[in-house]
Amino acid sequence: MTTDTRINATSQQTDCHTRYDGHGAARRGLHGSRHRTRLVQIIGNLLGNAIRYTPDAGHIQVALQLHGTSLGLEVADDGIGISSELMPKFFDLYMQGEPSSTARTGGLGLGLALVRSLVEIHHGSVSATSAGVGKGSVFRVILPLDAGLQT
Numbered sequence: 001m002t003t004d005t006r007i008n009a010t011s012q013q014t015d016c017h018t019r020y021d022g023h024g025a026a027r028r029g030l031h032g033s034r035h036r037t038r039l040v041q042i043i044g045n046l047l048g049n050a051i052r053y054t055p056d057a058g059h060i061q062v063a064l065q066l067h068g069t070s071l072g073l074e075v076a077d078d079g080i081g082i083s084s085e086l087m088p089k090f091f092d093l094y095m096q097g098e099p100s101s102t103a104r105t106g107g108l109g110l111g112l113a114l115v116r117s118l119v120e121i122h123h124g125s126v127s128a129t130s131a132g133v134g135k136g137s138v139f140r141v142i143l144p145l146d147a148g149l150q151t
Helices: 025-032 036-052 111-121
Strands: 002-009 012-020 059-067 070-077 125-129 137-144
Touching (some): 036 059, 036 111, 036 137, 111 137
Antiparallel strands (some): 125 137
């Protein structure tokens, strides 16, 4: 199932494409999880960053996939990207990307550290990749499904 959504964030028109793979099993895994509130925080922080650092008329893709006994989330954008120097520290507390004219608001440097903590509490993993400044970024989260939700 694929759903396309247009987001209007602080006067910004950004195309956001959402994809659920696994015949709805991935979406059921998210909605059926006993950790739903924390998962929504993870998605909200990653999507908020993508919106903040993607320029007008940019693109954001959100994919939710079932990987065996794990749930995979990917948030990709064609925004400002991440320099190779910042990449190793990007999930550290109070870490902020370089200032950008495309950033809608400045952050506190807490969001990605919170994402990492929440993912690790749930025995998952989170990673970020970027081809460099100006080339967008991709954030990936892998979380184990609750035993009763595996399909």
